[in-house]
Amino acid sequence: MAIQKKHGKGRLDKWYKLAKEKGYRARAAFKLIQLNKKYGFLEKSKVALDLCAAPGSWCQVCAETMPTNSIIIGVDLAPIKPIPKVITFQSDITTEKCRATIRTHLKTWKADVVLHDGAPNVGTAWVQDSYNQAELALHSLKLATEFLVEGGTFVTKVFRSKDYNSLLWVCNQLFAKVEATKPPSSRNVSAEIFVVCRGFKAPKRIDPKLLDPRSVFEDVAGPAPNNEAKVYNPEIKKRKREGYEEGEYIQFKEISASEFINTVDPIAILGQYNKLSFEQPKNGDVALAALDKLPETTEEIRLCCADLKVLGRKEFKLLLKWRLKVREIFGFPTKKSQKAVAVDEEVAVVENMDEELRIQEELQRIKEKESSKKKRERRRENEKKQKEIVRMQMNMTAPMDIGMEQDGPRGEGAMFRLKTIDANAALNKIAKGKMALLKEAEKTKDYDFGSDGENDDSDEEADRLEEELDNLYDQYRERKAASDAKYRAKKARKENGDDEWEGVSGDEKAGSDEDDDEELEVDSSDDDSDLEDGEPGQKLITDLDGQSEEKDGLSKRAKNFFSQGIFAEIPGLLEEPESEEETQEAELVEAVEQPKVTKKEKKEKSEKKDTKAKSKKAAEESDDEDDFEVVKNNEDDDWENVERKKKNGRPDIDIITAEAMTLAHQLATGEKTSYDVIDDGYTKHAFKDRDGLPDWFLDDESKHDKPHKPITKAAAEAIKEKLRAYNARPIKKVAEAKARKKFKQAQRLEKLKKKADMLVGDDGLSEKEKASSISKLMSQVKKKTRKAPVKVVKAAGSNRGLQGRPKGVKGRYKMVDPRMKKELRAMKRISKKKN
Numbered sequence: 076m077a078i079q080k081k082h083g084k085g086r087l088d089k090w091y092k093l094a095k096e097k098g099y100r101a102r103a104a105f106k107l108i109q110l111n112k113k114y115g116f117l118e119k120s121k122v123a124l125d126l127c128a129a130p131g132s133w134c135q136v137c138a139e140t141m142p143t144n145s146i147i148i149g150v151d152l153a154p155i156k157p158i159p160k161v162i163t164f165q166s167d168i169t170t171e172k173c174r175a176t177i178r179t180h181l182k183t184w185k186a187d188v189v190l191h192d193g194a195p196n197v198g199t200a201w202v203q204d205s206y207n208q209a210e211l212a213l214h215s216l217k218l219a220t221e222f223l224v225e226g227g228t229f230v231t232k233v234f235r236s237k238d239y240n241s242l243l244w245v246c247n248q249l250f251a252k253v254e255a256t257k258p259p260s261s262r263n264v265s266a267e268i269f270v271v272c273r274g275f276k277a278p279k280r281i282d283p284k285l286l287d288p289r290s291v292f293e294d295v296a297g298p299a300p301n302n303e304a305k306v307y308n309p310e311i312k313k314r315k316r317e318g319y320e321e322g323e324y325i326q327f328k329e330i331s332a333s334e335f336i337n338t339v340d341p342i343a344i345l346g347q348y349n350k351l352s353f354e355q356p357k358n359g360d361v362a363l364a365a366l367d368k369l370p371e372t373t374e375e376i377r378l379c380c381a382d383l384k385v386l387g388r389k390e391f392k393l394l395l396k397w398r399l400k401v402r403e404i405f406g407f408p409t410k411k412s413q414k415a416v417a418v419d420e421e422v423a424v425v426e427n428m429d430e431e432l433r434i435q436e437e438l439q440r441i442k443e444k445e446s447s448k449k450k451r452e453r454r455r456e457n458e459k460k461q462k463e464i465v466r467m468q469m470n471m472t473a474p475m476d477i478g479m480e481q482d483g484p485r486g487e488g489a490m491f492r493l494k495t496i497d498a499n500a501a502l503n504k505i506a507k508g509k510m511a512l513l514k515e516a517e518k519t520k521d522y523d524f525g526s527d528g529e530n531d532d533s534d535e536e537a538d539r540l541e542e543e544l545d546n547l548y549d550q551y552r553e554r555k556a557a558s559d560a561k562y563r564a565k566k567a568r569k570e571n572g573d574d575e576w577e578g579v580s581g582d583e584k585a586g587s588d589e590d591d592d593e594e595l596e597v598d599s600s601d602d603d604s605d606l607e608d609g610e611p612g613q614k615l616i617t618d619l620d621g622q623s624e625e626k627d628g629l630s631k632r633a634k635n636f637f638s639q640g641i642f643a644e645i646p647g648l649l650e651e652p653e654s655e656e657e658t659q660e661a662e663l664v665e666a667v668e669q670p671k672v673t674k675k676e677k678k679e680k681s682e683k684k685d686t687k688a689k690s691k692k693a694a695e696e697s698d699d700e701d702d703f704e705v706v707k708n709n710e711d712d713d714w715e716n717v718e719r720k721k722k723n724g725r726p727d728i729d730i731i732t733a734e735a736m737t738l739a740h741q742l743a744t745g746e747k748t749s750y751d752v753i754d755d756g757y758t759k760h761a762f763k764d765r766d767g768l769p770d771w772f773l774d775d776e777s778k779h780d781k782p783h784k785p786i787t788k789a790a791a792e793a794i795k796e797k798l799r800a801y802n803a804r805p806i807k808k809v810a811e812a813k814a815r816k817k818f819k820q821a822q823r824l825e826k827l828k829k830k831a832d833m834l835v836g837d838d839g840l841s842e843k844e845k846a847s848s849i850s851k852l853m854s855q856v857k858k859k860t861r862k863a864p865v866k867v868v869k870a871a872g873s874n875r876g877l878q879g880r881p882k883g884v885k886g887r888y889k890m891v892d893p894r895m896k897k898e899l900r901a902m903k904r905i906s907k908k909k910n
């Protein structure tokens with residue numbers, strides 16, 4: 076069966092597109108629209124309760140279909156973004172609290188319609204994993220019985236599972252009409268089915284057992300066992316109608332109706348398949364053609380064959396009877412005919428049955444073996460994934476490792492074999508494993524548009540896996556961000572439009588990421604933020620250091636850095652507003668526009684290339700480590716051995732700066748031409764196709780896809796110098812205290828200046844007087860204001876028990892208790908005596 080791609084361009088089906096067009100939050104909206112078209116329950120409802128409503132497309136449909144001023148209440152584990160005219164809240168529908176909240180919203184009203192589209196395992200409902208779909212549906216039914224008005228409608232989604240019939244039975248006890256239907260927008264391959272229950276009977280008393288998952292799903296008997304199977308294989312176990320295997324809700328199995336007639340185990344077919352098909356295969360099936368034409372193959376039989384998973388006991392009986400009839404017509408052995416033959420040729424029949432039995436057993440054995448092997452494989456894969464997730468949670472691995480370790484059939488990583496994972500149903504298990512991890516992120520996550528949260532569509536599953544991986548990666552980044560002050564500082568600067576390195580190397584920046592700026596980033600960012608708070612001391616640090624203003628188009632830190640002595644010889648470095656990277660870029664553009672190169676320049680270029688190649692070769696010879704590059708120039712000794720140790724796998728920003736400096740130097744001294752720079756720009760990474768690649772992959776790639784550029788000794792020295800300067804800096808508190816002191820001094824000086832100016836401008840004073848007053852002022856500033864000593868006040872007489880300042884005491888004081896003083900003295904005396 077062709078499964079629609081849900082990734083890239085071809086991922087979205089028509090319902091998705093339509094939902095997007097119409098502004099619905101999920102394509103699930105169309106399921107309700109179609110159900111309502113068939114049964115028309117919304118138009119006449121004034122109060123609707125939507126259980127498991129996130130992201131809210133059903134609420135949207137209710138709001139636009141129900142009469143104005145209707146009351147619509149939506150509840151979900153996940154938050155629902157506000158919808159006009161809809162009351163929404165976050166709660167678990169299986170809890171008492173949820174019930175109470177609904178009650179407060181509904182007050183004394185009753186709901187005309189209760190909707191339930193819940194699906195555990197999906198969306199943010201990880202915590203509810205213990206509840207399966209049927210249990211959730213039963214919980215919603217329980218709420219419906221409490222809030223529905225008599226004659227009201229209840230719509231619920233159910234997966235065709237072993238509990239399906241039990242649930243239907245319970246619905247039948249409570250509603251006048253119960254119909255199971257599958258709207259066209261629900262995919263065929265999906266095991267979901269919608270049960271529309273109309274005419275709520277509103278019984279005065281409901282047996283609690285009726286709505287208790289334990290009793291409902293255990294006590295209600297399944298369809299009666301088939302006797303015919305016993306005839307052929309008395310050993311065969313009692314048939315279990317389990318519906319879809321756990322986690323394999325997406326399987327849709329179809330078998331030809333003629334095979335059902337032929338089989339010796341009709342029960343197995345009825346249990347395992349979804350449909351008995353009357354479609355002729357390409358090579359033709361005579362028996363099927365005949366079967367199709369038989370009057371016994373009635374319309375009812377055909378209907379039953381169309382969807383075996385919704386059949387009840389009665390329908391199964393009907394199909395089995397039909398099979399027997401057809402077998403008789405076709406002359407196949409039946410129970411009756413075998414009995415007749417048994418009278419005449421007893422031995423032969425026994426032999427026949429034995430043979431059949433043997434085959435049956437053999438088949439059963441093979442089947443069991445295969446399924447247990449599959450299970451084992453699945454478990455192993457899940458365990459592996461689980462371990463990886465744990466490792467990732469502990470920051471032991473990058474998210475890219477997940478799913479990449481195994482090679483697919485065509486050599487691709489497991490990551491790209493979403494369908495395989497899907498088919499193995501490993502996804503659900505993985506998802507369960509990641510519950511804890513995802514819980515948090517899922518809480519805040521926006522519902523993915525169009526993925527309406529069913530765990531039954533293969534492409535949705537695949538989409539979910541991808542979403543999960545994306546989420547994991549986002550969480551990984553968030554966690555990193557949370558633990559990484561540098562990252563936060565950088566982010567804050569970015570938001571303030573003050574990203575220092577933006578202009579220096581825009582491209583490098585993406586790759587260099589958060590750790591690049593090292594300590595400098597932390598400190599300076601702190602300073603910056605403090606400055607905003609208006610702390611004078613810190614403002615002073617920047618001001619006094621002369622870093623606060625941007626000049627010449629260079630950022631303050633870059634300017635500071637390039638103003639070091641080492642760059643003095645390089646002409647035009649500070650004046651040039653453009654960074655090296657920008658220059659490169661501009662030159663690249665220029666090169667594209669003017670591709671012609673003069674002969675002289677070409678020659679120059681090839682010479683330079685040779686030199687470069689030589690130096691590279693020398694470097695390669697002496698370098699055998701991946702993250703340690705030694706670059707040497709054979710001609711002069713101006714090159715430096717630089718340890719290109721990366722920080723957390725990312726290139727060091729200092730190295731990048733050094734490379735930029737080197738290039739600037741080379742350009743300034745004419746060692747390199749602009750064409751060399753252009754040339755260097757054409758690496759194998761330059762024109763990489765990044766379309767459709769996930770973020771985490773691109774992020775990781777960008778850490779390693781930068782060609783190493785040479786670094787001169789001078790540049791390396793500058794880096795070392797910079798680091799030395801940073802290391803020599805006092806700790807922040809000391810620096811702050813010093814700065815505060817300086818600031819206060821400056822303030823005092825400013826005050827003094829003002830006063831002195833006033834004195835000078837005072838015409839009533841002689842020059843001598845002016846001079847003496849100014850020198851007085853000066854001495855006052857210099858004089859240290861001594862703090863008055865603390866006055867000791869006895870808490871005796873009128874001061875005893877006094878609260879607040881004693882009379883006649885000015886300045887700082889301390890109350891002392893004379894009795895305590897005496898007692899202390901006495902104690903001392905006694906201890907002395909004892910000694």
Ligand SMILES: C[S@@+](CC[C@H](N)C(=O)[O-])C[C@H]1O[C@@H](n2cnc3c(N)ncnc32)[C@H](O)[C@@H]1O
Nearest residue numbers: 127130131132133152168192193194198200528
């Ligand atoms: C298929 S989505 C519902 C889509 C919704 N009908 C719409 O149109 O947007 C299934 C929802 O069931 C919710 N859910 C699952 N278990 C739940 C629970 N115990 N209580 C509340 N919501 C639950 C999930 O959070 C998820 O959002």
